[in-house]
Amino acid sequence: MNSDVELIKSRTNIVDIVGEYVKLTKAGSSFKACCPFHSEKTPSFNVNEEKQFYHCFGCGQAGDIFSFVMEIESIGFRDALIMLADKAGVELQNNFSKNEGESQDTKKRLYNILELTTKFYEKQLWDGGGKKKVLPYLRGRGLSDETIKKFRLGYVPDGWNHANNFLKKNGFENEIILQTGTIIKSDKGSYYDRFRNRIMFPISDVLGRVIGFTSRVLPGDDESQAKYINTPETYLYHKSNVLYGIDHAKKEIKQKNAVVVVEGNMDVIASHESNIINTIAVSGTAMTDEHIKILKRYTNHFILFFDADAAGQVAARRSALFCLDADVQTSMILLTEGKDAADIAKTNPEELRDIIKNAKNVMEVFMDIAEDKYDINDPHGKREAIEDVAEAMANIVNDIERGEWMIKCAKRFDVDERLVNNAIQKIIEEKQKSQQSFVQDTQVVQMSKSEQSQMQRIYKSIILMMMAYPHVWEHIYNNKEKYGQVVDQKNISVLMREGPECGFSVGEFVSNDSSREQLYKAAMNMQQKYETEHEDGGSPIEDTETYISIAMENLNKRRIEMLVNKMDEAESNGDYDTQKKILEQISKLSQQVISNK
Numbered sequence: 001m002n003s004d005v006e007l008i009k010s011r012t013n014i015v016d017i018v019g020e021y022v023k024l025t026k027a028g029s030s031f032k033a034c035c036p037f038h039s040e041k042t043p044s045f046n047v048n049e050e051k052q053f054y055h056c057f058g059c060g061q062a063g064d065i066f067s068f069v070m071e072i073e074s075i076g077f078r079d080a081l082i083m084l085a086d087k088a089g090v091e092l093q094n095n096f097s098k099n100e101g102e103s104q105d106t107k108k109r110l111y112n113i114l115e116l117t118t119k120f121y122e123k124q125l126w127d128g129g130g131k132k133k134v135l136p137y138l139r140g141r142g143l144s145d146e147t148i149k150k151f152r153l154g155y156v157p158d159g160w161n162h163a164n165n166f167l168k169k170n171g172f173e174n175e176i177i178l179q180t181g182t183i184i185k186s187d188k189g190s191y192y193d194r195f196r197n198r199i200m201f202p203i204s205d206v207l208g209r210v211i212g213f214t215s216r217v218l219p220g221d222d223e224s225q226a227k228y229i230n231t232p233e234t235y236l237y238h239k240s241n242v243l244y245g246i247d248h249a250k251k252e253i254k255q256k257n258a259v260v261v262v263e264g265n266m267d268v269i270a271s272h273e274s275n276i277i278n279t280i281a282v283s284g285t286a287m288t289d290e291h292i293k294i295l296k297r298y299t300n301h302f303i304l305f306f307d308a309d310a311a312g313q314v315a316a317r318r319s320a321l322f323c324l325d326a327d328v329q330t331s332m333i334l335l336t337e338g339k340d341a342a343d344i345a346k347t348n349p350e351e352l353r354d355i356i357k358n359a360k361n362v363m364e365v366f367m368d369i370a371e372d373k374y375d376i377n378d379p380h381g382k383r384e385a386i387e388d389v390a391e392a393m394a395n396i397v398n399d400i401e402r403g404e405w406m407i408k409c410a411k412r413f414d415v416d417e418r419l420v421n422n423a424i425q426k427i428i429e430e431k432q433k434s435q436q437s438f439v440q441d442t443q444v445v446q447m448s449k450s451e452q453s454q455m456q457r458i459y460k461s462i463i464l465m466m467m468a469y470p471h472v473w474e475h476i477y478n479n480k481e482k483y484g485q486v487v488d489q490k491n492i493s494v495l496m497r498e499g500p501e502c503g504f505s506v507g508e509f510v511s512n513d514s515s516r517e518q519l520y521k522a523a524m525n526m527q528q529k530y531e532t533e534h535e536d537g538g539s540p541i542e543d544t545e546t547y548i549s550i551a552m553e554n555l556n557k558r559r560i561e562m563l564v565n566k567m568d569e570a571e572s573n574g575d576y577d578t579q580k581k582i583l584e585q586i587s588k589l590s591q592q593v594i595s596n597k
């Protein structure tokens with residue numbers, strides 16, 4: 001293994017590896033970037049080419065290519081080893097023992113299946129039925145063959161088993177194909193293609209590996225029914241962090257130091273066709289924190305490019321507020337109704353480049369919208385306009401920037417700056433209030449360090465039992481009223497929320513989010529231990545309930561102590577009403593503690 005590691009290190013350069021994910025700038029003998037692992041505006045992330053390591057002075061993350069890839073891809077060491085070996089062209093000497101190798105084998109097989117499927121769909125487009133049915137349509141939308149090939153567009157013929165049969169012929173079993181989302185398992189247990197008679201758009205991650213598909217109904221087919229069908233959430237495909245086109249766009253995003261965010265996949269492809277390469281699309285309608293986090297690795301200037309229809313405006317506003325909150329320089333383009341980026345790219349690429357070049361700061365756009373929407377000659381209209389804009393200004397993180405926009409807004413709507421400032425402050429205060437009450441809620445119970453770690457252990461046991469035994473999970477879910485605040489604990493509440501959605505299946509639960517892989521392993525461990533300790537099978541429900549009642553008791557005891565303190569305070573203030581209320585609470589909690597015994 002060591003020789004593998006050394007060989008890979010000798011054949012790769014950390015600057016290239018890190019540079020795939022982050023915009024690096026040369027600074028003296030090393031390279032600098034804004035840290036991908038914590039949020040910052042001035043770069044404190046350093047890559048040392050000579051010594052082949054990285055170090056962040058902001059958050060302390062440091063290491064070599066392996067730890068970098070593990071951290072940024074959220075994968076284990078062995079997965080990182082396999083990935084980097086691929087890149088370095090190193091054939092790994094050590095065969096992993098079966099058990100250890102299982103997870104990355106699965107991951108690698110899933111990538112293989114998706115790659116093969118993509119090739120299959122491509123072939124159907126260029127040499128199969130798609131040649132007549134789809135190619136003319138794509139060309140008619142202004143796409144060159146080169147661009148169609150670059151984005152690896154494809155076609156799947158009508159029928160229930162084209163992809164499925166093809167993959168089975170290549171030696172893959174139904175169960176593993178199912179995990180890519182490409183096929184569906186029927187209630188009767190048979191398998192069939194998810195995508196039938198459709199144009200296929202492969203979706204890739206930042207490294208260009210296909211992780212899923214989006215598909216479009218053929219032009220002329222019944223477009224009212226499911227115009228687009230996507231891969232569902234899988235082990236590899238997570239909608240909340242998919243950025244369509246990022247693999248092709250990232251280099252240009254770094255170079256131009258700006259990313260153009262458009263609404264649809266066709267908008268991305270058409271923009272690339274018009275030589276606007278720094279363009280990506282988010283799947284769904286609005287950006288998430290995850291999207292922003294990934295894009296911020298490459299640039300701090302986002303240009304949001306949305307349709308001006310109602311849905312586009314709502315999505316644009318939500319995305320923009322997120323961006324402002326993430327301290328990103330945000331510009332915005334709202335197209336006139338009925339137009340989209342793809343259409344303009346086709347008819348007049350020069351115009352599209354101009355539109356993007358002249359994108360206005362998002363605050364200007366918000367002021368334009370408010371002015372259009374309300375009658376600002378009427379005092380009430382003016383108030384509403386300013387409140388709309390103030391909501392966005394309240395999201396600006398930097399005081400100087402916010403102050404500047406406040407002045408501009410006051411001028412534009414012809415009101416006193418102080419009044420605009422008041423409107424902003426009111427929104428900020430409300431935001432803080434709701435945040436504070438949330439913080440207070442979660443900190444009601446203050447515990448010492450040792451009590452906390454005891455509680456953590458108990459919580460962990462509850463979580464692992466639920467994950468190891470679906471019937472325990474379902475039982476806790478069905479009786480959650482009984483378990484007081486224990487079910488509000490962060491991870492338990494996730495299990496409560498997602499349980500019914502995934503049919504209390506731990507496999508499904510884990511495949512929704514790869515960060516749960518560790519928990520899965522721990523749960524399987526727990527199950528094994530439990531079953532060796534209880535030869536008769538034990539009673540997992542009862543034992544989990546015991547853990548829960550211990551947790552409830554601890555929480556209640558601590559709460560009683562705090563209430564007693566509060567009572568002392570109320571007593572010395574002569575506040576009898578409060579005293580009475582606190583007493584009632586204490587007796588209620590005490591009874592719970594006793595009845596739990």
Ligand SMILES: [Zn+2]
Pocket residue numbers: 035036037038045056057058059060061
């Ligand atoms: Zn950092």
